[in-house]
Structures are given as C-alpha cells and as structure tokens.
Amino acid sequence: MKALSTLYYIIPLLTLYFSMEKVNIFSPFKTNDWHQNPAGIVKIIQRYTGVCETHHLQTDDGYILTMFQIPRRNPKGVILLQHPIFFDSRIWVSQYNNSIAFLFWNAGYEVWLGNTRGNFFSKKHTNLSSTDPAFWNFTFHEMGYYDNHATIEYIKRNTSQSKIIFVGYSMGGTSGFVYASTRPEDASRSVKVIITMAAVTHLSRGTSFSKYIVPPFFFLQRNLKFVDAYFTVLRYDSWYLRLVRSLFAAFPCRKCIIYANGLISGWTPDELDPDLVDELMQVFGSEVPLKMFDHYNQIYISGGEFRMYDYGERENVHLYGTKKPPWYPLEDIKVPIFLMYGQNDSFICPKKQNNTCKSYLSYFNIFFSSDCYHNPDQDDDILGIIQRHVGVHETHEVQTDDGYFLTLFRIPRQNPRGVIFFQHPLTTDARVWVGQYNESVAFLFWRAGYDVWLGNIRGSHCCKKHVSLDPTEAAFWNFSFHEIGYYDNHASIEYVKQQTGGSKIIYLGYSLGGTSGMVYASTRDKEAADSVKMMVVITPTTHLQLSCTSLLKYLLFISYNLQGVVSLADPLFVFNQQDAWYAKIGRFLVTHFPCKKCMLYFSYLFVGFSEDAFEPDLINMFVRVHMSEYPLKMLYHYYQMYVVDGIFQRYDYGEETNLLLYGTKEPTSYPLENIKVPVYIVSGANDNLDCPNAIEKLYNLLPKNSTAHGKLMVEGFNHLDYAYGRYRNEKVYFKILQLLDKIHLDDQNCLH
Incomplete structure (x- = not known):
C-alpha cells in the first residue's frame, strides 16, 4: 500500500517533468x-x-x-x-x-x-x-x-x-x-x-x-x-499545453473528452470519430x-x-x-x-436559443428544459418590440429649454379615449414600459383605447444629444431629477399636447418618473394645470426617510461621499455606463447566472421583499432593460433628502451657491402646496425605497383638491413589482384604468 501511495505522487510529477523536457511520451500511443x-x-x-x-x-x-x-x-x-x-x-x-x-x-x-x-x-x-x-x-x-x-x-x-x-x-x-x-x-x-x-x-x-x-x-x-x-x-510548444497533451494521452476515458468538446462546440456525442480524438489534441x-x-x-x-x-x-x-x-x-x-452549418453548432446558433424560463429552477437547465423558450423581445430594441406586438409606432424628437434633445416613442390610436404620457424610473428608459412582452404596460393602455407616448429623460440610452455639449463632457451630466422635472417633463408634455390637438394629457410616472412629475407639477404649477388632466405617480420617492430599511441608504452614503474624491471632471461622473466594459461583463454574468432566485433575493435588500411576485420569465429582460446611465449628482440629490429625513428639497450646492440660486443658505423645499393637478399616488406596502411613512408624508403635503381621487396602497408589493410582478396588471394597472374610465365618464356627463 505504501508503494502504491508513493506512485500516486510520483506519476504526476513524472508527467510534468516529461512534458517540460519535451520527452516524447506519446510514442506508445501515436507515431x-x-x-x-x-x-x-x-x-x-x-x-x-x-x-x-x-x-x-x-x-x-x-x-x-x-x-x-x-x-x-x-x-x-x-x-x-x-x-x-x-x-x-x-x-x-x-x-x-x-x-x-x-x-x-x-x-x-x-x-x-x-x-x-x-x-x-x-x-x-x-x-x-x-x-x-x-x-x-x-x-x-x-x-x-x-x-x-x-x-x-x-x-x-x-x-x-x-x-x-x-x-x-x-x-x-x-x-x-x-x-x-x-x-x-x-x-x-x-x-x-x-x-x-x-x-x-x-x-x-x-x-x-x-x-x-x-x-x-x-x-x-x-x-x-x-x-x-x-x-x-x-x-x-508551451509547457502547459505539453502537460495537457501528456495527461490526455494517459487518460483512458475518450468519451469524457468527447463530452467536454460537446459543451463548447455543440452536442453531437456520436459524431466525433473516436479514431481522431488523439489527432484532434495533437493539432490543437x-x-x-x-x-x-x-x-x-x-x-x-x-x-x-x-x-x-x-x-x-x-x-x-x-x-x-x-x-x-x-x-x-x-x-x-x-x-x-x-x-x-450544423444544426447543433453552439457557436453559430442556427436555432434561436432559449433565453427565458417559466420557472426559476428551469434556468439551471435553460437550453434543454421544456419549460424554457426563446423570446425575441430580449434581443430587440424598443421599436422592434412595439412593431411585433402592436404593429404601429412613431418616433419624435423634442428639444428642452436648456438644450437637450429627447426622443419620444408613440403608439398612436385614432379617436383615443385619451392621451397618456409615461415617464420611466431610474437606471432604465422607455423600454421598461414594453419590457413585459405581450402583457407590457404600454400595450395594456393602448388596447384600452389610449394614445400612448413613452418619454425618455436626458442621458438615457437614446437621449445623449445636446446643442453644444457632448456626453463625454462632465457638464452634460450636471443634472438631477430637478432638471428632468422642470425641463424634460415640461418640454415633453407641451410637445405631446401640441401633437395631439391641444387637449390635456394623463401623466404616469414611476419612481424617478414620479419624483420628476412632482417637481414639474409644483414648480410649473400653472403650466401643469393647463396641460395635465391627471397625474398618476407610482412610488414617487419624494421623501426618502431614515426609517426606511433599504440597503440603498448605504449606496447613497458611499456615492455622496465620493464627492470628496471624485470631481465632475472624472469619468465617474456617470454611473452605470451602458457601453463600459464592466457594464457589459456585468450584464453577461447576471444574464447567464443560473441562480436567478439568488439575484432576486439580493435585489430585495434594496427594493423590499416580495415573495414569489417577480415573474421568472421577466428576470433576464429586467437585466437588459435596467442598464441606462445616470449621473452621480442624481444619487447625491436623493441622499441629501435622505439625511434630512425625507424633506423634498432642491439640490444643496452649499451655502454660498444656495444664496445665489435660492436666496437662502439652505435649499428650499418643493412647493407641493402649489400643485393644481389631480394626483393619484400608488405605493407598495413592502417597498423599502419609498416606504408607507414616506408616501403618507407626501399625501398629507398635497392640497386637498389634488388628492380627491385618493391613493392606492398595494399589499405585498415592493419597488420593482409595478413593472415585473406577476400581479401588476390585476392589482395596479387595471385599477388605474378603472379610475380613468370613471373620470372619463364623469367628463362625458358634465358635457351633457
């Protein structure tokens, strides 16, 4: 036994020696x-x-x-x-x-x-x-x-x-x-x-x-x-390849080699000629x-x-x-x-490969499970998705008062019940509204009879143009949700109103879209009253509070303290750069990581827990959609609200600059009391970013005539469930449509 034990250690060493010394140990096998x-x-x-x-x-x-x-x-x-x-x-x-x-x-x-x-x-x-x-x-x-x-x-x-x-x-x-x-x-x-x-x-x-x-x-x-x-x-002629060939020559399981090859080049276990397996290694x-x-x-x-x-x-x-x-x-x-080409070739992929599964467990066997399939929406852009599911779309461009060019997408409808404008959350763009395949939020409202417009904020994937600035310049990214609300929403809404005959529109904003909606309605209250029929804000994140338990507060803290070491002239003035190598690798790893539940539970640390609500077939789409750039200044602004326990205020530039901009040493609060547009607030009981206390604070600060339609608290919903939860339509959007139908009916009765 001792001799066998000694051989157990000697044989690998001899193999390494022979491979290093170029001794022809292959001769017993091939000539x-x-x-x-x-x-x-x-x-x-x-x-x-x-x-x-x-x-x-x-x-x-x-x-x-x-x-x-x-x-x-x-x-x-x-x-x-x-x-x-x-x-x-x-x-x-x-x-x-x-x-x-x-x-x-x-x-x-x-x-x-x-x-x-x-x-x-x-x-x-x-x-x-x-x-x-x-x-x-x-x-x-x-x-x-x-x-x-x-x-x-x-x-x-x-x-x-x-x-x-x-x-x-x-x-x-x-x-x-x-x-x-x-x-x-x-x-x-x-x-x-x-x-x-x-x-x-x-x-x-x-x-x-x-x-x-x-x-x-x-x-x-x-x-x-x-x-x-x-x-x-x-x-x-490297030592490591000689070592591999040495080990391979002594390795008796040729089928194992064939199976390993199948993992890389495609599964054809009976096609590779056994007589040529050794030859393959010699010429490789x-x-x-x-x-x-x-x-x-x-x-x-x-x-x-x-x-x-x-x-x-x-x-x-x-x-x-x-x-x-x-x-x-x-x-x-x-x-x-x-x-x-070969039907089973894994490199050229003549068949569309599975990218979506109906259950989380199936992602571990995504390529062979009958529970998985290929969804073309994941590889398409927003116009391709709209064309596939609706068949009609338009693209529009509008310029803001401060020189940014914004791209708007329209799903037009003749004789609509109304015009609705969607504004997206942070880290994404208008694709979030069409990211649920045939059951997408935008398609739901279009099928209900509405003329649908999808907004995009400055700096997002399709809005990187300015009259004089380039997105590689720090000055291009010198904005937060204030500029999005004051300039972007204003320009977009006025353009949509002009293009649709001058009638008032419905505004629906989600997360950052809700935050900027409140900025717009409070700082341009008269213009908003003339242009907006109703404002639906979903988890608007206007009053981030210390009592909220999300780990986001630590991310905000780190981001805010970067101000001391990262100037706006540094490449880090943009967070989550979509075309950066680290973003590409991150998307790749997350998309192909089979334990989707692990990813989901990690996200719950930030957005709140919601058991079995996130639809499994939407998780890869979520990764692809939520990769839009945004400036660190955006995070700074949110953190400033957080450290003052949820005061919805303008950006704090420091006492000296605040005096020049606002006339006070401290940044002024947004005048929510000036809002004249009806506001309908939707929030989730499990949302750790915009927790119920914060929503209640916003609701109480709004004028009574603006809250005539009340608010909707959705049990069990976290911050993501409005886009990817399996009950999003049933618990949220159908109820919004019912409210809009009621308002539409009341308007018709008033006319008569």
Whole structure:
C-alpha cells in the first residue's frame, strides 16, 4: 500500500517533468510526424499523395505566411483551404487517408493549405519578432483583409487558374467574409465561389460553454493591453499545453473528452470519430492573440453585430470616422457564397436559443428544459418590440429649454379615449414600459383605447444629444431629477399636447418618473394645470426617510461621499455606463447566472421583499432593460433628502451657491402646496425605497383638491413589482384604468 501511495505522487510529477523536457511520451500511443515537429505535415502529405510543395509569401503589412501546395496536372480547379481558430493547415490532413485535403485532391483539384499570421508556420515578419506585442496586434479582420488577399493573389500568380475556390472553416469563414466584403472588387476577380463551414460572423447568445470563457479574455485584453505574455493564448510548444497533451494521452476515458468538446462546440456525442480524438489534441494549440477574443466578444456582447474592431469612441472616429465601428459591408459582396452549418453548432446558433424560463429552477437547465423558450423581445430594441406586438409606432424628437434633445416613442390610436404620457424610473428608459412582452404596460393602455407616448429623460440610452455639449463632457451630466422635472417633463408634455390637438394629457410616472412629475407639477404649477388632466405617480420617492430599511441608504452614503474624491471632471461622473466594459461583463454574468432566485433575493435588500411576485420569465429582460446611465449628482440629490429625513428639497450646492440660486443658505423645499393637478399616488406596502411613512408624508403635503381621487396602497408589493410582478396588471394597472374610465365618464356627463 505504501508503494502504491508513493506512485500516486510520483506519476504526476513524472508527467510534468516529461512534458517540460519535451520527452516524447506519446510514442506508445501515436507515431505521427508532428508530435514534436509540426512541420512533419510535409511528410504526411507526401505519404498519402506523393507530392507536396512549400511556399512563402509576404502580406502588404509585412507578415510572412507559409502555404503548402498539393499540386495536380490539369486540375478541375484550385482550392484554398483556410483553417479555424486554434489550428493551422494540419487540420486538413489530420484524418489519415480520409483527410479533407486528400479528398479534394483525389477528386481532381489542386489543393493549397493556407496558414494565417501567428500560427506555427507563420511567425515571421519583415521587422517584428513574434515575441513583440506589436506582432500580435491583429484579429480576423487583418487575416481577411491582408492574409487572404495576399494568399489568393499568390495562388493566382502560381497557377493557370484565373479564379480559385475558397473554403473557410470557422474563423477561416469569418476571414473569408471580411475579405469578400472589404475587397469586393479583388474578390470578384480572383474567387469563383466562397464556401464557408460554420463561419462565425454573428456570434450571439448561444448555448456554448465558451461564452463563459470569452469574457475573462476580454477583461485581460482591456486591462493588460499587450504587456507581458498574455498577449497570446495557447502556445503550441508551451509547457502547459505539453502537460495537457501528456495527461490526455494517459487518460483512458475518450468519451469524457468527447463530452467536454460537446459543451463548447455543440452536442453531437456520436459524431466525433473516436479514431481522431488523439489527432484532434495533437493539432490543437495554435497561438491566438487576446485581441482576437476581444473582437469576437464585442460581437457577442452586441448581440451578434458583425462589426469591425471597437477601439473606443475617440479612436473609432480617427480610424473609421464614426464613434461606433462600422458593420462589415456584406451587401457589397460580389462572389457567390455557399454556407454550410450544423444544426447543433453552439457557436453559430442556427436555432434561436432559449433565453427565458417559466420557472426559476428551469434556468439551471435553460437550453434543454421544456419549460424554457426563446423570446425575441430580449434581443430587440424598443421599436422592434412595439412593431411585433402592436404593429404601429412613431418616433419624435423634442428639444428642452436648456438644450437637450429627447426622443419620444408613440403608439398612436385614432379617436383615443385619451392621451397618456409615461415617464420611466431610474437606471432604465422607455423600454421598461414594453419590457413585459405581450402583457407590457404600454400595450395594456393602448388596447384600452389610449394614445400612448413613452418619454425618455436626458442621458438615457437614446437621449445623449445636446446643442453644444457632448456626453463625454462632465457638464452634460450636471443634472438631477430637478432638471428632468422642470425641463424634460415640461418640454415633453407641451410637445405631446401640441401633437395631439391641444387637449390635456394623463401623466404616469414611476419612481424617478414620479419624483420628476412632482417637481414639474409644483414648480410649473400653472403650466401643469393647463396641460395635465391627471397625474398618476407610482412610488414617487419624494421623501426618502431614515426609517426606511433599504440597503440603498448605504449606496447613497458611499456615492455622496465620493464627492470628496471624485470631481465632475472624472469619468465617474456617470454611473452605470451602458457601453463600459464592466457594464457589459456585468450584464453577461447576471444574464447567464443560473441562480436567478439568488439575484432576486439580493435585489430585495434594496427594493423590499416580495415573495414569489417577480415573474421568472421577466428576470433576464429586467437585466437588459435596467442598464441606462445616470449621473452621480442624481444619487447625491436623493441622499441629501435622505439625511434630512425625507424633506423634498432642491439640490444643496452649499451655502454660498444656495444664496445665489435660492436666496437662502439652505435649499428650499418643493412647493407641493402649489400643485393644481389631480394626483393619484400608488405605493407598495413592502417597498423599502419609498416606504408607507414616506408616501403618507407626501399625501398629507398635497392640497386637498389634488388628492380627491385618493391613493392606492398595494399589499405585498415592493419597488420593482409595478413593472415585473406577476400581479401588476390585476392589482395596479387595471385599477388605474378603472379610475380613468370613471373620470372619463364623469367628463362625458358634465358635457351633457
């Protein structure tokens, strides 16, 4: 037993030693020529065809590429085979006598095996070494634009063929589309047809386990740049890959390897040839720059947008002339394309993958559970969602008095019962009103006969324009809910009133939308009375109090104290930047984290507990919708109200500035007593942000004639349930519609 115990420790050490020392411990298993010398590809080709030639060529940007030719007299045509990521040209001859390259050669074609920059055969450059970070500053874009172009032109010059056939596998197909779309004239002159096998061009939210691997590389790329060894991934001759091959060679469970491959590339357990499993490991491991992962991750994060590399807004403007990288112009392709793909391919996802489940438990098996399905709304923008469920929409733009441009979305209706304007909460935009699929709040009111307008506040996803300021400037974000109420709501309401014939509208604001609604109605009381028929405010957060138990008070405290260390000139003047790398990674992790209940319970610490109220099929939509930027000043303003125990007051700039702005050392309270518009307050008994005491305080401060319709306290509701609770329509919006119907009926009776 002692001897066995000793062997238990010695064997792994010997394995590590042999892998480090490059001892050929694979020889008992395989005898191929490329275990220690990948250049043995020439011997392999000669063994099965009797002929092989090696060629070297230079790209326009200085890389030296190696190609292998299997020549044939009087061929039917010339085929270029371009390999996938992590591999090189050996993949085309790694199936013994049935290798893909030999199949085409035996069919009468002259075969050329390409190798892109950076792989084992193409590590030379006119003035860069492969140990220089600059050598690895490329993605599949450069492979398509430079490598494919140089390779194809070289083949044309060295054969009698005027056009060749291009076959690209995975990344080879990606680079093929880059070449054909960015050099359409060259491609049409030189290529007869492009055949792509599993071309990864629109990488989106599929089922592959690799989606959990890509974001860490994205993080490394952004933070390490190209400093140190991490600028490349998987060196073929590295000690860790030799160790993996050593362990693999001694590992008897080949089925386990096949199943592991299925987690990444897709589930086809009986398709991978057992005889080729060892070969797969021997040819696997070609270097790839982190920038390549970053580019693929950018496509993935965007939901499958096949765009050029995103260097950031400033560099994009310099390189492309636009803040966002341009799409690859696939519409310019002039070469015939033949697409090949697998139904179970997890990377290209020919089937729409599940993104929604009807129960929380099913998220642990989201891709295979019959309780889960694909909901297209999650991957669509607001106009696409409205078009899918209603079929009609309009987009409008309005300018505020202080120069911000706001985008409004309209779901029009002829001869409506009334016009209703929705204003969204913090951290989101107008999408929150259409984020419940076919049962969305906006659609509910539209089907009830109302002309629906969806507002967006300054700084939200579609409202980042100003007459003179740019959203990269701190001054653009110098606002809180005061400016939203005084300027944004005023401009939006007046515009809607003008567009709909001049009659009064109904205002419905949720959370921040309710806060800004109270600002508007109290500071522009006469204009509000002329333009607003009724104001419905859902959990308006006007009187944040010390007695409320939400953990938000600690977040507000931290944010407020950032004033001492973060000036408005710092990038942190914006919170929750939607396009920031950390926001993208956060969305990715939260969306794919299977324990949705854990996320929900964490949110309850801030918004209040509401047992089993949050609909399971809305939780991923919630993550996608609630990612809109807002300034730290917004949090500062809310915190200022909190520390004075719920006084609804203007922003406190300090005594000196307060005297200039307000005429007093302390900020003045909002004059709620001036409100002339009827106000209907909706609140939740379990809301920890806007707790019942705070709602009661607001209600008592309003004039009696403004509270004639009373208020609605919803038992068991927290701060989120008005948008995502399973009983939101039954307990809230149906009752609001009943009240509006009653008011409408009373108005009709008054007319008669």
